[in-house]
Amino acid sequence: MTSKMGMIRLFICLGVILHIGALFSSATSPGIQAVFNHTYSGSVSEGNDIIYPFTHNTSNVPYRKLRLSAGFEAVFNQTYSGSVSEGNDMIYAFIHNTSKETAIRFHFLSDDAVPDFPILVVVKQPRSVFSWTVPYVSPDGKKYGSVSKTLCPDSSNLNASVEETIIVVVSTSSAIEVNFTLTGMFVDDFNLQSDTDITFSSDPSSPQFYQYEFPEGVNMVLVRAKSPNDTCAYFSVQKAECPIFEDVSTVRYNAGIFQTMTLQAAITVTRDKYKSGRFYVVMVVHSNDDRCENDYKTFTPLEAQYTGLSERTKIVTLRVEHTLEKYWKPVVVTLVVLIAIAILSFVIIFAVPVLIRKMAKSCARAVDSQEESIQADANENNIEATGNTEVVFVSNLSTKKFEKMEKKYNTYVWDIVTVSVFYALPVVQLVVTYQVVTNVTGNQDSCYYNFLCAKPYSWFSAYNNVYSNVGYVVLGFVFLVLVGIKHYNRVHNNELGIHKHYSLLYALGFALIMEGVMSASYHVCPNRANFQFDTSYMYMIACLGILTMYQKRHTDITASANKSFALIILIIFTGFLGMVFIGSLVFYIIFFFVHMLTYIGLSAFMYCSGTTPDTDVFFFKRIIGLYKKAFAVCKSEFYVCKCVSKSEVSNHLARGRVVPLIVGFLVNFALGALGIATKPLDFATHLLFIMIVNMVLYMLFYLFMKGMCGENVLPSFLLLVLTIALWGTAGSFFMKTNSGWQDSAAESREKNADCSIMGFYDAHDIWHLISAFALFVSFVYLLLLDDDLDQTPQKDIPVF
Known part of the structure; x- marks a missing residue:
């Protein structure tokens, strides 16, 4: 009821104030006593207004006649004090x-x-009317008696100086006089200048906005905001037009871009989206920090105490800074580097085998010279080299027809292609939808970019994060070609x-390509909901890499594609559970025990040279047999074994095989304990x-055992050193987190950092490029691993 009376008085005020001719220098037609449900016609022009007073009774309360205090001309940068009450308003003309x-x-x-009878402030400009109430009441019930507003500039007068009169009407529906102060001021630094800092203060009842105009020839700028305190706020870029969306309840619905902010925020703005x-x-x-916190709290409106000063x-x-507008240089440089890597890899593939053959011939004479003495030692100890059930050679595990095994392993390729098609298509569709929604709504809280180094292109908000995955795709294709050449020859x-x-x-080459596709898809709009897209194929690569090494000397017993992908599904599901029970100590403890039991079982399997108690018995009985074997090994006496390419002489398995397995156990135990400690x-x-650590450990184990058996390890050793160096370098950049979906969007932006290379790539982009190279070198290591044994009889190649 009171609000209706207030609106009626507002319309009357806007008409009556025009009677103050001395202030407005305008001619006002005589007021017409108007009645409801009747249509009136008229005409107006600048300075010639018409007043229509409508009088009515609300409920049974008699209407009080409006009284205006003497209006006067006001000047800027001076504070005016006054008081208003119901029917007694104040008018200021600036x-x-x-x-x-x-x-x-x-x-x-x-x-x-007070909120029940607020002061209504109406500001009339020549082409618009702006109003607000005092006190300002926030959505959570907090009240602010101090309110500041910047008027939306008249765009028609930007290029000319025109005298303008601004009328400020102050009114209230309170029967008791309400005191107030009013100050009008100029915002002299309203126009932002490039590469120039401007500092200001803002609070929930006093939003601020500034204008920036693109200089000639500049088409893209980065707008930064920094704050020493982590008070939650909206940081928004909007079109230079009225009205301005500067309230927490409306800023999300403007046609521009907005972010939540605590300590810093950044928005890249392109000229093509702002035609003016x-x-x-x-x-x-914000009046509270709920929107910027990781877990939004459920709150009820508070009966908050009055806050005069916020x-x-x-x-x-x-x-506002100029930023890189043309991306051709980093794009071309990246492709040139990848092409150089491809050429170098072709040289290695064709040059290394020649080197290996030469070294193998020189080593063969040394091995032959040791054969007689070793065999004599074996005879002296009554050990039958080929009859010992503990001694296994490649010939023992390569008895099945080659063509049959070829068909078995071909299933890996078809399975990964099938899985990738059905996995990738909905993923791409989903992330494209995410990006479109972000572009349409302007809500940049839905995607966790490094906004200080987000380079927009077309409909991509962070094209650099997507393009940096090109290394996976290009090197994946290069590896497929290398494998194809080896296969053909x-x-x-x-x-x-x-x-x-x-x-x-x-399968590894195709997985590397798909890792690029899935990582690029994730980085279209990175967030918690789609993070698993970025890791799924890395799990697959780690598993396939270990299987590739294992398959080399265990051809007949390597798991089929169906079993292997079932294991990968289990690993991905475990990753999903980690997302469900995020930060749970109980989950990490359970995972630790499952992790260690799995490692112990696989170690027992590897220690036994890949043999199982009985491959025909039930699967779980075989698992139990492996753990019995592991327990027996722990009690047995280990003897040092000299393993050469033509025989293995030992009553027990080599102590040399145990050492890397124990090291691996300690490393895995440390990783599991670290998970429990840090959650x-x-x-x-x-x-x-x-998984990556275990893949590298298995590569080290394989190379170590090759050396123990007198095989040539130099080329593989050099590749492994390069692999470890690349992984270490890539990991250092990975640890430099520039965003994090584990936090809220505002907290994630606190980690944002400037571009690291060529003004285009950030630390995570460099991780993409170096890790792609590291994976590629790892694959080349696998491709060339046992080329030194091409002329060695299988009955003389030990299994480990």
């Missing part, structure tokens, strides 16, 4: 010359106004060398780190 360099801001303070060449930068402070004042420093011999089955290597929110990365 006359000034418009300028595009300044804006006008009004500050209003009242310690007496200008835009507004708006800062709106305790949530936020000091903000704005800066393969000369199969059932008696010599390791059986050359290339299907797992093809990382990002379990998927924790799991991925464990």
